[in-house]
Amino acid sequence: MPNPRKVMLISYVYPPAPGGGSPRLVRWTRALSQAGYEPIVITVKPTFTRGEDLSLLSEVSGLARIERTSSLDPKRIFYLFQKLARPPKPASKQKELTRETGATAPGFAFRLYSAARNWFLIPDEMIGWAPFAVLRALRIIRKERPALIITSSSPHSVQLIGLILKKIFRIPWLADFRDAWARHPYYLYPTGWHRRLNAKMEAAVIKNADAATWAYGLKDAEKAYPRLKNKFHSLHNGFHEKDFSDAVPLRQPGFNLLYLGAFYGAQTPKFFLAALKSLLQKRPEIGSELRVWMIGQFNPEHIELVKSFGLQDQVTLKEFLPHGEIASWMLSADVLLLFLGADLRDSMVIPGKVFEYIRAPGWILAMIPEGETAEVLRAAGGSLIVPGSQPEKIEAALLELYRLWKQGQKPSRDQAYVSSKEEDQLKREIIKIVSSLTATNRKT
Numbered sequence: 001m002p003n004p005r006k007v008m009l010i011s012y013v014y015p016p017a018p019g020g021g022s023p024r025l026v027r028w029t030r031a032l033s034q035a036g037y038e039p040i041v042i043t044v045k046p047t048f049t050r051g052e053d054l055s056l057l058s059e060v061s062g063l064a065r066i067e068r069t070s071s072l073d074p075k076r077i078f079y080l081f082q083k084l085a086r087p088p089k090p091a092s093k094q095k096e097l098t099r100e101t102g103a104t105a106p107g108f109a110f111r112l113y114s115a116a117r118n119w120f121l122i123p124d125e126m127i128g129w130a131p132f133a134v135l136r137a138l139r140i141i142r143k144e145r146p147a148l149i150i151t152s153s154s155p156h157s158v159q160l161i162g163l164i165l166k167k168i169f170r171i172p173w174l175a176d177f178r179d180a181w182a183r184h185p186y187y188l189y190p191t192g193w194h195r196r197l198n199a200k201m202e203a204a205v206i207k208n209a210d211a212a213t214w215a216y217g218l219k220d221a222e223k224a225y226p227r228l229k230n231k232f233h234s235l236h237n238g239f240h241e242k243d244f245s246d247a248v249p250l251r252q253p254g255f256n257l258l259y260l261g262a263f264y265g266a267q268t269p270k271f272f273l274a275a276l277k278s279l280l281q282k283r284p285e286i287g288s289e290l291r292v293w294m295i296g297q298f299n300p301e302h303i304e305l306v307k308s309f310g311l312q313d314q315v316t317l318k319e320f321l322p323h324g325e326i327a328s329w330m331l332s333a334d335v336l337l338l339f340l341g342a343d344l345r346d347s348m349v350i351p352g353k354v355f356e357y358i359r360a361p362g363w364i365l366a367m368i369p370e371g372e373t374a375e376v377l378r379a380a381g382g383s384l385i386v387p388g389s390q391p392e393k394i395e396a397a398l399l400e401l402y403r404l405w406k407q408g409q410k411p412s413r414d415q416a417y418v419s420s421k422e423e424d425q426l427k428r429e430i431i432k433i434v435s436s437l438t439a440t441n442r443k444t
Contacts, residue, residue, distance in 0.1 A: 002171065004438055006146040007037045010133060010162065012126050012155050014043035014066070015056035018320050019261065019296065021178040022056050023352060024215070024237055025152060029060045031427035032434065039064035040146060042136055044129050047075035048082065055324030069136045072128035074117070118190050123198050126155035133161050141169055147438040152176040159205040166208050172437040175209040180217045183224070185347050186264070210437055216350040216372050233433055237352040238421040239359045247327035254289040255405050258333035260326060260353050262297040267339050269302065272367060273309045275394035280314070286402060290314055295321050295329065330360040334405050339388060340368040347371040355421045363401055363411045367394055380418055382411025
């Protein structure tokens with residue numbers, strides 16, 4: 001008989017992995033524990049990343065049993081080679097990447113893998129983790145019989161793990177999509193065959209899962225799978241009010257603009273930097289007050305891009321910060337910057353940080369296409385939305401935000417809408433979905 005109080009949560013991404021989906025996995029873990037379930041987390045051992053977020057790990061301490069497995073995926077292999085090749089470095093202060101060169105991309109072998117992965121690693125480069133995760137899950141399920149399996153992606157190879165386990169055990173299975181899969185606007189498939197194969201794998205997962213949750217793209221999923229939409233649930237990302245209530249704003253003089261995250265796929269800051277350069281040439285007096293902070297994971301080309309525009313005095317790229325420190329920066333920012341694919345006319349993607357942005361008190365400058373993110377920002381209020389590939393419109397928005405700042409005008413948010421994205425509300429939605437699935441398992 002299944003154990004009605006145990007739930008297995010499988011995700012390649014899990015704290016202390018920084019950024020990305022980790023906060024969502026923290027929310028899943030807390031919700032399960034709060035509802036009286038015993039979460040059993042299966043994730044990967046340490047892999048190559050540009051930092052660890054121990055603050056996120058501390059948030060799930062004692063709430064779940066975490067089983068970490070080996071893997072043959074490139075990030076895990078690169079981590080092991082790196083560990084053998086060089087001694088561990090002592091902890092150091094966060095670097096300003098525009099002024100220091102210590103944080104760079106990995107070497108030739110890693111870049112070679114990046115070029116080849118889309119061709120040979122299907123559906124993604126983390127497929128090398130799947131056999132290890134399946135074997136660990138098989139052992140645990142046979143012994144402990146959890147009432148529910150939850151798989152969370154990306155990487156979407158995680159969903160194939162859930163499909164295998166579902167075929168073997170017939171345990172209720174919930175597929176959580178933090179990111180879209182076959183129709184993701186940033187995924188560049190090398191051939192039509194690759195795209196069709198990913199679409200077939202996605203269809204198999206959605207057909208066999210008992211439920212699916214979507215951080216965004218629910219309407220697109222319902223259109224693609226109209227006969228299965230009854231099993232779909234919208235489950236946006238959100239924010240944790242405690243992160244903000246416990247945070248102390250930084251004391252930063254002047255007009256401060258903040259970007260959090262990384263640039264990948266079609267995302268680029270080049271049009272923003274071009275707009276900023278043009279504005280400062282026309283209004284040089286603004287340069288003494290304006291400061292742009294970009295905090296996250298950046299490649300050398302982003303550092304060189306800032307230098308090529310001659311903006312080192314205004315734009316600072318800083319290394320990753322633990323999630324526990326991010327709220328202090330957001331509370332201090334006059335403007336929060338958001339980028340999506342500059343060449344896209346529309347996009348269903350909603351970055352997780354959007355919901356923390358709308359909780360913060362500053363204006364939001366969103367250089368984005370139309371789509372779900374724009375809908376969220378308009379519903380929340382306090383945003384200027386401009387096309388990401390038009391520097392002249394970005395420049396005009398920057399000048400308008402500077403004017404508002406000089407006049408002391410603050411944005412107005414729809415607090416009822418913002419509150420609906422707070423973690424407690426989202427946890428209630430999680431618990432409702434999970435309870436319905438575990439109840440079904442008890443009946444069978």
